Amino acid sequence: MNIRKIAELAGVSVATVSRVFNHPERVLPETRDRVLAITEEYDFTPNWFARNLTLGSTKTIALLIPGIDSDLYRNIISGVETVAGNKGFVVIFCQTRGDAEAEFNFLKIMKSRKVDGIIQVRSLLTPSMAAELQTFNIPRVHIGKNRECGCEMMCYLDYEEAAYRLIHHLSGLGHQSIVLLYDNQGDDITPEIEAGLHRVSRELKRSIRFTAFAGENSAQGGYLAVQRMVQNGDLPDVLVTAGALQAIGALKAARDMNLSIPGDLALASFNDSPVCSVVSPAITCLEIPAAKLGMASARLLFDRIEDDDQDMGVSQEMILQPKLKIRESCGNTTDIFELFD
Structure with missing residues (x-):
């Protein structure tokens, strides 16, 4: 069995069979599956x-x-x-x-x-x-x-511990209501965030309102989230995004709608990016050790x-474990750029 015979049996060109092995994303799924089925049937392995x-x-x-x-x-x-x-x-x-x-x-x-x-x-x-x-x-x-x-x-990542550190910081700044915007194509980290929040509530003996909804992990996703909350008249103390791009989009939406950050809405993200440190106000983030x-x-x-x-x-x-980077977007006024292990 060789690649020409595989191509003949599948009714495709030799180049298509080669693409199935080298660049499968360029081949139509039905064609790819047909070629793979034949290679498995004949136990074919490229040279x-x-x-x-x-x-x-x-x-x-x-x-x-x-x-x-x-x-x-x-x-x-x-x-x-x-x-x-x-x-x-x-x-x-x-x-x-x-x-x-x-x-x-x-x-x-x-x-x-x-x-x-x-x-x-x-x-x-x-x-x-x-x-x-x-x-x-x-x-x-x-x-x-x-x-x-x-x-x-x-x-x-230990998102429960990450949430505990972030929410403890937010609570210390006087914030009492939090909305989480998580990635609609990623893991739903809401249960872990809630577990971290409950730890803070028990420790500080303080009630913190928390809701969550999914959104696109993009700047547009963050923009639309703020737009939706404003239209519904349900602006929380803090919006916490799953991704840095969502946070950037949320910041843009706040400016377009004449909202002050952190005066009208505090903003934080569960993922840091270099741009989060150079926008104004700089965004409080969790540094994820992705590498x-x-x-x-x-x-x-x-x-x-x-x-x-x-x-x-x-x-x-x-x-x-992620690390918390405290910046300005949640109301911190001390001149620090700090990591909490």
Whole structure:
């Protein structure tokens, strides 16, 4: 069996079969699935991978990530590449764009490419999809807390502790009502935020009103959130966004609507970005160790790849802590630029 025969059976060109293996995102899903089904049926492996397989490894890992349009994702990629490069491995990138079906198809493609391991970022796989992956026998690490994706190894942020630190700071400034704008294509961190809030309430013996809703993780998403709250006449003391772009959009909306920040509305974000420190007022943020997330997940993966005796079913979790950067957007008036570990 060779690539020409695969192309003939699939009714496509040799170039299309090549794209399925090298640039799967450029191939129509139905064509891609047809080619993959035939390669699996005939147990076909491209020559460039077959040569490496004789050595027991393709020296490749896959990174499935929603996108590359944010500092968070770019830093995760950098962390993964650093560890993989030191190991002499190549990283194959697949943009899932928050689409569970696309993610599932990429996983099947990576199986056909005989990658040594896979890292999934903010996986949206359903339990039924995850069940099919149990036969893959490929080490996988998930950056995120979606336990339904079927990954035994997970690396994620402690948002409860992060929320505790941020809300404790906000409460100390006199804020009593908080709205969380979370990412409509990412993890819903609301339960963890509420847990951190309850810790603050118990500790300070103070009631804090809290609501949450989903929005697009973009400047437009933040802009529309403020616009909606103003139109509904339901402006909180503080708007906390999941992403830095949402915070920038919220800041723009406040200016357009003649709202003072932090006078009329305080603003904070669960994700920092260089721009958050140079806008006026500078935005209070949590610094997410994204590069460390990427490095930690890659190390977990390589530990599993390199330990043939380790049970694939053994669960491992690594939890990282964000840091609070206090700036001006929540009402802080002291001349500090401070990190709280």
